[in-house]
Amino acid sequence: MLRMGLSLVFVLLVWAPAVEAMQNTLKKASFIPQWNPQAQFAGYYVAYEKGFYKKHGIDLTLLQGGPDRPSSAFLIQGKADFATLWLSTGIRLRASGQRIINMGQVMQRSALMLIAKKSRHIKKPQDMKGKKVGLWGDDFQIQPKAFFKKYNLDVKVIPQSSSVNLFLRDGVDVASAMWYNEYHTILNSGLNPDELTTFFFHEHGLNFPEDGIYTLEETFKRDPSLSCAFVKASIEGWLYAFSHPEETLDIVLRFMLGAKIPANRTHQKWMLNRMKDLITPPDHRSPIGILQPSDYQRVAHELKENGLIKETPNYESFFVWCEKDVEK
């Protein structure tokens, strides 16, 4: 016992200066998620809280995202070194000449969906014909519009606010929803899953992978190892989050409270579980972070079809996968 205690003291004496030395060599970097703190970004908060970034030599500053703090603007203006963006947003920015690159397509699946009440007689896409459909703006409209075109539906689009109250009170027949967010809000407003018809875009050939890690080409070129370390630490954070859900929820709720955002553990738990489904789908074999060329082409094609981009940016220059270089 005494010997063990002595050796522990010895280890601490030797180790303490080593940690200090490591901190001295940490590289400063900043990161902004594309929305308010919530379990959607659990991996980054966990990696931060558990010291994964430090372990990979990064002294990270976590910036708070939100509706009035768009991550794309922060990234382009250099206010943040790293940011999360939807793939469609990333491609549009790249196509518009912004030199941003995707360093890891974290989310493999589209969480955007349309929801209808069976009581309003909507059970298949064709039933939406002539109905009032609530849609969010910008990139949230790309998939629904492609969906309407695919099924040749003429619908009455109603701009949808951030709440689902209009849908709950039957102001619209169909609402937009994120699987990890609004869908659960609807369930927890008293509607049972069997009373709802859900349209997941990834089930209708319109899988638009969403959240990915982006940086500026310039930032990557300046210090590729820093960018790769950030991605690696972030993925580690996600894996930790999935295997330690309760601890992760504690961390997420702490961040939400810090940002003065109403925090509901039940809801965050749902969100974290859906993140796992979206980041590591059961049928998906490739490692976390790979952007599949097929997904890329699909999104780019739809963007071009809708006139949102003129030319499809080159995949190779858009997606930089650090591990690939290591493999080589």
Place this chain on the structure above:
Amino acid sequence: MRFSFHYHFSRKIIEKNVEINAQNLVLSKANKIETVLSSTQKVPENLACFLENASYTKEELLHLLRKVVENNPEIYGSTIAFEPYRFDEKSLYFAPYFCRSNGKIEFTLLGSETYRYFYLDWYQIPKELNRPQWSEPYYDEGGGKILMATYSVPFYKEVAGKRQFMGIVTADVSLEWLRNIVSSIKVLQTGYGFLISRNGTLVTHPLKELIMNETIFGVAEVRGDANLREIGRKMIRGESGFVPFRSIVSEKPCWMYYTPIRSSGWSLAVLFPQDEFMADIKRLNRIVIILGIVGLSLLCVAVAFLARSIINPLRAMARATEVIARGNLDIELPHAKSSDEVGKLLEAFRYMKGSLKDYIQRLTETTASKERIESELKIAHDIQMSILPKTFPPFPDREEFDIYAFILPAREVGGDFYDFFLIDKDHLCFVIGDVSGKGVPASLFMAVTKTLIKATASKLIAPGEILTEVNRELYQGNESCMFATIFCGVLDTRTGEVLYANGGHNPPLVVRTDNEVSLVAGKRGLVVGVMEDFVYETDRLKLQSGDALFMYTDGVTEAVNEREELFSEGRLKTKISSLQGKPVQEIISGVREEIVCFSNNVLQSDDITMMILQFKGENRKLWSDEETTKE
């Protein structure tokens, strides 16, 4: 069982009462909320009505809106928000907004690139639904933690005959009063009320962290409580009910009553902690059980005491009875301490003991006197028997006749009699009779009769005269109207001639040597002793050597068997016929055995007397036929 029934029944009553109380409480609170909400609704509704029916300038509109906020203290802020370009063709947004701020009314124009009010719930929902709507409760913009809700009323305008949507009138109201109403609900110790919005959001609740942050469905999800989710769905559907509910605060089982606030679609619920409202009944039940136990024990003691007071005298009586049963009637009985049934029984027992004692004493006396009488009767019997000749053969030196008699009295002293004696050397007088009645009087009468006959026969020869004389004598002094049947005869031992008279007696049988058995043919006269001057006739018959005369009393022919049949003359004749030629003694005993055999232990009811006279000597003619007719 009685207690569990009592508990169950009381519990049902209490639950029913709780339901009624809960209903009253919740409905009264809900009504209060409803009243405030609907009075608030009037303001924007009136404003919308004005906007639809009147024309106005921008200044008039602003003035009106300011007045609305100023004059309605419950209204925190109000706006009239127009559709794009609807109020002013040049401006996309037009939404003047007056609100209270630090005691003053402030004015702003809503609507900007960052505040596109067309797409907000307070505008969009009533517009899409074409009807006024209460918003979900929310915290005020300033982050002042004031709970608010907005009532939005759409207004329209007739344009070319078409009703065209113009915009929305709103009234923002603070819901602090609502919070106060609901949080003032205190039921027993831990019961409380809570209010959920149309989406199930907990608007007021004792747990602060749930307020505006959690829906009842979220709580159900955390607790894995499908039932709670179902209750929540009923609540937001606007139903009312009284349901079992687990308290979100204390996890205690409760009953919950919920009812909707119709105008806003919210639902108010009040919880009644079951253990608390059941506490009284549990206490009551405990008291009832204790009272029951105490009462039962007291009853047991009382019963034991009563039983002792009853059983002790009974035991004493049982002991006394045993002693009495052994014959000791002098034992002292326990004294009756009370006048109840036991006391009465004791008295009766004491009386019975006394009576028994008296009775036994009397019985002892009676027995003694009876024994005395019996011994006297025995003596009388002996005397009676002693006056009948009982030595056979009575005349051992006379060979020309043989006589044998037998008497079996039914009681110790009978009324039958017989007699025979020699009147002179050649005349044997023989008598058989039966006195009416039995016992001592009959035997005394018999003795008198027998003595009279013997006395009379000594001086007279003819039996008719004897009976006539005896009859007269008996009649005189026969106060008790007794009588006798008598057959009297005199045998001439030389000739075998028999003179006889019958005073109402069974005619004897003549047994001839040729085995002919016949009744004596002579007249049967009146019974002796009832008619003073009756004259009995003398008849005559002749016995050949070996012939016999068999005399008997009615005790022979009237002996009965168990079938109540009489022995009868016929049976007697047959028996005697079978015994012909036998010695006289054997004939009598043969008939006697036959009677015993016939009656077969049936109690003998009358005296049985038989006498047989057999003539054995030479026939000698003493009297002429003329002499023997009548005297």
